Structures are given as structure tokens and as C-alpha cells.
Amino acid sequence: MTEIAPKQTLYIRNLNETIHPNKMREILYTAFSRFGPVLDVVCIRSNKLRGQAWIVYEDVSTATAAKKKLNNYSLCDKPMNIDYAKETSDAVLKLKNPQEYRERLRKRRDEARKRKEMEDKAILEGGAAAPPAKQAKTEAASAPVVAAPAQPAPRNVVQVPSEPPNKILFAQNLPADTKLETLENLFKDFTGYKEARLVPGHNVAFIEFEDEIKAGHAKDGLHNYKIAEKVFMNLTYAKR
Known part of the structure; x- marks a missing residue:
């Protein structure tokens, strides 16, 4: 295994x-600040x-x-494994090379x-209705069938099953010239x-909120909103 060169950032x-993570950040800061000024403590809440x-x-x-001093030190009942970070941290890069940091x-x-x-593309393609299966050429299939005309759906609205509430809304029936700013x-x-x-x-968009409750409030407030002359925005929960 290639040895990692010493850096200002510890992993x-x-x-x-x-x-x-917020509590762990405080604990880590207390433990590591004993050795000198700490510029940053990064502790992210994610499964990965x-x-x-x-x-x-x-x-x-x-x-x-x-x-x-602290490698293998027991912190909160578990021994820490400490090494130098593989990459220069954002905090260090921002101080040493602001241009590279911005890049x-x-x-x-x-x-x-x-x-x-x-x-978004995967969600959109997954929600599109599949083409109807090709009928076999039988006498029954060739016989004329009289059916009531279907009620046309609003333009640009993909017919998808109702999705459970989540933090992303799916906006349909938008005018072709809709701007992101709008x-x-x-x-x-x-x-x-x-x-x-x-x-x-x-002519569709995804609107993301912090959680499904806040997304639901927006959905209730803007579903069927008149976004242009004779054009009403359709809001549903996005497919997850």
C-alpha cells in the first residue's frame, strides 16, 4: 500500500x-484542538x-x-483509526490557492x-407510459369496436401512477418558453x-424541497396554478 504523505488534514x-454528527463534531474539536488551532472539522451525516x-x-x-498521540485512542468507546487525508482539504486549499479552490x-x-x-431523466423516462402491445391479427381484433372518446389529458402531462409523498415535486404542462427564474x-x-x-x-421540471412535508405545502399551494394564458401547471410527487 502506498504511504500517504503528511498533510494538514487528518482522516x-x-x-x-x-x-x-453535530455532537461528534464538538467531541472531535475538543479532542483535537488540544494540539493546536483547528481550522475545520468535517463530519457528514450520510450512510456512505x-x-x-x-x-x-x-x-x-x-x-x-x-x-x-490519538491514533487508536478510544473515543466514545471506539478506538480511532487516524491517517493523513489523501487530498488537500477545502479549508487548506482556500487559504493557499484561492483560484484552485474556486475551480x-x-x-x-x-x-x-x-x-x-x-x-431527473431516469425519473422522467421511468414514468412515461409504455407503448401499447401489438394486437394479434384475429377475426375478433379486426372487428370494428365502437368506444366512447377518451377525455384528453392536458398537454405535456405524462400519465403516471400516483407516487407517495417525497421531497421532490414533478411539474408538468409547462409552456415551452418557461424560464428557470419563473x-x-x-x-x-x-x-x-x-x-x-x-x-x-x-416542458417539465423537478422542484426540490428539504423534506416531503414542505414539498406537500408547495404542492397544495401551486397545483393547477395558472402559469400562462389557459395553461395550468400540474404538480405531483416525483417518482423515486
Whole structure:
């Protein structure tokens, strides 16, 4: 295994996963600030990063001293595994190279946007109705059938089963010239609004909130909203 070069940032593993990240952040700060000024403590609440954290010091020597002293130290009934981080932390990069830091943030935003677009596309394609099965050529099939005309659905509305409440709304029946700014202005006054994402070429959008309750309030308030002359926006919960 390639040895990681000493850095100002330490990577901590095997933390007690039962402790809330905010509380763990305080505990880590108290434990590691004894060795010198701590620039940042990163402890994220996600399944992928459970039991992990990053400690950022002002200099490498302080990080090395803390690593030497606290590696395998029992914190909250679990021994910490400490190593140097593989990459330079955001806090350090921001101080040493602001331009490179801004470029890192830009790339991160672009990657997040692309992931969202792929997720939105998958949801949209998954909700579209499948084409009707081809009928076999039989005498019964060839006989004329008289049926009542179906009630046409609003334009651009994909007929999908009702989805359970979640934090993302699916907006349909939008005018072709709908601007992102228009949707942002409509939804931003609802508590918990995070972002709106138009799907190019489909006249639909995804509106994301902090949780399903806040999304539900917006859905109740803006479903069938008259977004243009004789055009009413259709809001449902997005397929998850």
C-alpha cells in the first residue's frame, strides 16, 4: 500500500456511528484542538460516510503530533483509526490557492448538476407510459369496436401512477418558453425550497424541497396554478 504523505488534514475512521454528527463534531474539536488551532472539522451525516471525519490543522507538524498521540485512542468507546487525508482539504486549499479552490468548487457543482440531470431523466423516462402491445391479427381484433372518446389529458402531462409523498415535486404542462427564474420565483417563498430544475425539451421540471412535508405545502399551494394564458401547471410527487 502506498504511504500517504503528511498533510494538514487528518482522516479519522471507526468513530461511534450512534452519535449524531453535530455532537461528534464538538467531541472531535475538543479532542483535537488540544494540539493546536483547528481550522475545520468535517463530519457528514450520510450512510456512505458514517463513522468518518476529517480534522484540518494550520500546519503539518500539528497534524502529525495529533496523529501520533490519538491514533487508536478510544473515543466514545471506539478506538480511532487516524491517517493523513489523501487530498488537500477545502479549508487548506482556500487559504493557499484561492483560484484552485474556486475551480474545485466549480467542478463539484458541475458534477452535482450532471448527476441531478441524469436522475431527473431516469425519473422522467421511468414514468412515461409504455407503448401499447401489438394486437394479434384475429377475426375478433379486426372487428370494428365502437368506444366512447377518451377525455384528453392536458398537454405535456405524462400519465403516471400516483407516487407517495417525497421531497421532490414533478411539474408538468409547462409552456415551452418557461424560464428557470419563473419557477424559482414561484416556489422560493415556500419554506424549505432548495432548487428548481428544468428538463430540456420536455416542458417539465423537478422542484426540490428539504423534506416531503414542505414539498406537500408547495404542492397544495401551486397545483393547477395558472402559469400562462389557459395553461395550468400540474404538480405531483416525483417518482423515486
